[in-house]
Amino acid sequence: MSDTRRLTIREAYAEASSFLRQRGVREPEANAQRLLEHLLGESRSGLLIRWAEPFPQEREADWQQLLARKASGEPVQYMIGEQEFYGLPFAVTPAVLIPRPETELLVEAVVTLGRQLWDPAAARQDASPAVCDVGTGSGAIAVSFAAQCPAWRVLASDISRDALEVAEANAARNGMGGRIAFYEGDLLVPYIERGIRLDAVVSNPPYIPEADEAGLQPEVRLYEPRTALYGGADGLVLYRRLASQLAELPAVPALVGFEVGQGQAAEVKRLLEQAADWDDVRIIPDLGGIERHVVAYRKPS
Numbered sequence: 001m002s003d004t005r006r007l008t009i010r011e012a013y014a015e016a017s018s019f020l021r022q023r024g025v026r027e028p029e030a031n032a033q034r035l036l037e038h039l040l041g042e043s044r045s046g047l048l049i050r051w052a053e054p055f056p057q058e059r060e061a062d063w064q065q066l067l068a069r070k071a072s073g074e075p076v077q078y079m080i081g082e083q084e085f086y087g088l089p090f091a092v093t094p095a096v097l098i099p100r101p102e103t104e105l106l107v108e109a110v111v112t113l114g115r116q117l118w119d120p121a122a123a124r125q126d127a128s129p130a131v132c133d134v135g136t137g138s139g140a141i142a143v144s145f146a147a148q149c150p151a152w153r154v155l156a157s158d159i160s161r162d163a164l165e166v167a168e169a170n171a172a173r174n175g176m177g178g179r180i181a182f183y184e185g186d187l188l189v190p191y192i193e194r195g196i197r198l199d200a201v202v203s204n205p206p207y208i209p210e211a212d213e214a215g216l217q218p219e220v221r222l223y224e225p226r227t228a229l230y231g232g233a234d235g236l237v238l239y240r241r242l243a244s245q246l247a248e249l250p251a252v253p254a255l256v257g258f259e260v261g262q263g264q265a266a267e268v269k270r271l272l273e274q275a276a277d278w279d280d281v282r283i284i285p286d287l288g289g290i291e292r293h294v295v296a297y298r299k300p301s
């Protein structure tokens with residue numbers, strides 16, 4: 001009797017995991033689980049509660065389709081349309097880079113340092129600093145700043161109109177719609193043109209050297225937006241432009257924080273040191289020990 005042979009949800013998960021593994025998908029279990037949650041409209045715990053139930057037959061065709069897409073390399077985040085970042089949900093579309101966990105460390109570093117620099121109790125400086133996220137993409141960094149630091153005035157910009165639409169939707173979704181001013185434009189140009197004074201410039205710009213394209217994971221190379229990935233021939237083009245644009249702002253910001261690619265930190269630090277005077281320029285490693293962020297700051301005088 002075919003009915004008794006129907007798979008449970010747990011068995012469907014196990015079968016999907018081994019299928020994805022055979023097809024060379026990394027983290028097959030985690031991918032199978034996220035896709036199953038998405039298919040069945042369940043949270044992680046909701047799925048576990050239904051573990052022993054029969055897999056719903058009417059979802060079988062959709063399930064096979066999702067697994068085929070995943071097996072061909074599509075990032076699960078684009079398939080389910082979502083990625084969590086710094087504890088908040090973000091919609092992602094192929095117009096934006098999928099926010100990465102290492103970028104959470106940049107948010108963390110800037111929030112910690114910014115709170116020290118602009119401590120309202122110390123009352124030594126503007127207690128509502130203007131903090132901008134250049135190349136905001138999904139809005140992950142900007143929305144996290146707004147959520148973490150109610151006193152900050154957050155600005156966010158991107159050269160991509162499509163990305164800005166995603167970022168604005170993510171701000172609204174997380175209750176930060178009124179907290180962030182969005183600008184369309186290239187790097188710091190929107191702020192320079194309007195003469196906007198910025199206290200902090202933060203960016204996770206595209207930094208992959210074009211020459212490294214062939215070596216990228218297909219999931220990244222074939223699906224994520226080119227504009228968000230490549231930083232010119234050596235990957236450093238956007239840092240050079242950002243560093244030189246700092247001087248065109250009404251005042252050099254007191255804090256600059258950049259995410260960088262592997263092997264780029266020392267050169268980005270040098271670019272920043274050349275561009276302005278700082279009290280300190282720090283290089284911060286990620287959890288894998290790779291020098292991942294460069295943060296420069298001046299204490300209020």
Ligand code: GLN
Nearest residue numbers: 097136137204205206228
């Ligand atoms: N700022 C966004 C993020 O960190 C997008 C970065 C990018 O597209 N290079 O996720």
